Amino acid sequence: MAVITMTINDELVSGVEGQSLLTLIREQGIELPTLCHLEGLEARGGCRLCLVEVQSTHRLLPACTTTAQEGMAIQTHSERLVRYRRMILELLFAERNHVCAVCVMNGRCELQDEAAKIGMDHVRYDYLVPELPLDASHDKFIIDHNRCILCTRCVSVCDSVEGAHTWDVMGRGVNSRVITDLNQPWGVSRSCTSCGKCVQVCPTGALANKGSTVAEMVKRHDFLQWILDGREKKQWVMQNGGSEGRR
Amino acid sequence: MTTLATKKTARKAEKAEAAVGKIRLATAWLGGCSGCHMSFLDLDEKLIDLAETVELVYSPIADVKEFPHNVDVTLVEGAVANVDHLELAEKIRQRSKLVVSFGDCAVTGNVTSLRNKFPVEDLLTRVYHEGPGAVPRGGETDKIVPALIPRVLPLHQVIEVDAFIPGCPPDPERIWAAVSALLAGEPVVLTEKMRMFG
Numbered sequence: 329m330a331v332i333t334m335t336i337n338d339e340l341v342s343g344v345e346g347q348s349l350l351t352l353i354r355e356q357g358i359e360l361p362t363l364c365h366l367e368g369l370e371a372r373g374g375c376r377l378c379l380v381e382v383q384s385t386h387r388l389l390p391a392c393t394t395t396a397q398e399g400m401a402i403q404t405h406s407e408r409l410v411r412y413r414r415m416i417l418e419l420l421f422a423e424r425n426h427v428c429a430v431c432v433m434n435g436r437c438e439l440q441d442e443a444a445k446i447g448m449d450h451v452r453y454d455y456l457v458p459e460l461p462l463d464a465s466h467d468k469f470i471i472d473h474n475r476c477i478l479c480t481r482c483v484s485v486c487d488s489v490e491g492a493h494t495w496d497v498m499g500r501g502v503n504s505r506v507i508t509d510l511n512q513p514w515g516v517s518r519s520c521t522s523c524g525k526c527v528q529v530c531p532t533g534a535l536a537n538k539g540s541t542v543a544e545m546v547k548r549h550d551f552l553q554w555i556l557d558g559r560e561k562k563q564w565v566m567q568n569g570g571s572e573g574r575r
Numbered sequence: 576m577t578t579l580a581t582k583k584t585a586r587k588a589e590k591a592e593a594a595v596g597k598i599r600l601a602t603a604w605l606g607g608c609s610g611c612h613m614s615f616l617d618l619d620e621k622l623i624d625l626a627e628t629v630e631l632v633y634s635p636i637a638d639v640k641e642f643p644h645n646v647d648v649t650l651v652e653g654a655v656a657n658v659d660h661l662e663l664a665e666k667i668r669q670r671s672k673l674v675v676s677f678g679d680c681a682v683t684g685n686v687t688s689l690r691n692k693f694p695v696e697d698l699l700t701r702v703y704h705e706g707p708g709a710v711p712r713g714g715e716t717d718k719i720v721p722a723l724i725p726r727v728l729p730l731h732q733v734i735e736v737d738a739f740i741p742g743c744p745p746d747p748e749r750i751w752a753a754v755s756a757l758l759a760g761e762p763v764v765l766t767e768k769m770r771m772f773g
Contacts, residue, residue, distance in 0.1 A: 427689065443771075444768070457726070
């Protein structure tokens with residue numbers, strides 16, 4: 329693999345051809361916020377938090393879906409970018425009903441964390457207060473659309489890792505909503521295997537274990553890389569026909 | 576001859592003299608659970624330090640009926656939920672140099688604003704009028720309880736706010752960080768952990 333050189337925040341850095349900008353930026357120890365991106369899932373460029381300035385274009389580009397190229401000059405934390413990121417977070421808070429104090433993920437929520445990190449101490453926009461349902465028809469899990477930020481990690485993990493594609497998105501713009509099967513109650517979904525991967529990758533309190541209450545929900549992402557390594561690096565395949573395979 | 580009245584006047588004068596040079600602090604309680612004030616009281620022994628530098632001129636924990644003039648700093652707990660809150664918020668803004676949104680309800684609407692999904696009339700019907708006994712209508716005309724406004728608002732959507740202390744409730748460390756900065760005439764800069772909602 330060819331080595332490329334470029335500048336990030338006026339520092340000369342080198343990376344590997346084909347790497348995403350996000351990976352390269354994070355390799356330099358620079359913190360770039362993301363809400364839709366999750367290592368192991370396909371990059372989508374949906375949340376727009378990882379937007380960066382690239383010298384050769386006037387458009388801001390999402391670092392997660394942009395490939396690093398030889399000679400690029402990028403800025404990750406210009407005054408404009410930080411301002412936009414805060415606006416994005418405020419708009420996310422204004423769009424649905426995120427009431428941290430009474431959320432299952434209070435204290436462990438990625439949205440709450442990113443807001444605190446960027447210095448968002450209040451929301452300047454009017455709260456839309458949409459009327460959104462909570463579906464508790466599934467035996468084990470609930471989906472609370474009030475907390476959903478439409479990152480679509482659930483859609484992605486269900487499709488590409490579990491292979492069920494129970495989740496999808498319906499509607500457009502502010503009316504978009506994640507759905508199970510063809511907008512059927514989750515509990516009657518025939519495709520759902522109840523594996524819970526969607527719940528684990530959800531950054532907010534939108535997907536949670538049934539019965540968990542305020543600040544009780546703990547999510548883990550480590551299963552994802554473990555499954556993917558097992559699958560892609562064939563770590564689970566028994567070698568020499570014996571029982572030597574990694575358990 | 577020293578009468579009780581003159582003694583009282585003398586004491587008042589003494590008190591006034593002691594208050595000269597002190598920062599005039601107020602705290603107000605709008606639509607919230609008073610948890611932020613409880614957390615304020617959890618400053619514990621720091622309250623003693625505070626008492627040396629400030630004069631508490633208005634607060635739910637002080638018996639003052641009317642919001643006074645010339646207040647230096649006012650901490651406002653709670654969201655704006657009814658017409659009385661609107662009136663007090665305006666008064667606070669006019670009479671305070673610095674107004675601080677104190678806690679998540681003032682900052683975001685928080686739990687108080689959960690009722691925003693329902694029309695006020697439905698809310699009152701379900702919670703009060705369908706229940707046992709006679710209850711006030713909660714209309715502006717009856718002068719018994721203040722009318723609810725259609726939507727609960729964060730304080731900064733009603734008046735200009737100078738600083739924000741998020742948290743439900745903000746823990747005493749955050750309150751102290753913010754209050755000590757305000758009293759020193761410095762801008763409120765909270766650390767990442769201290770800015771967290773919830």
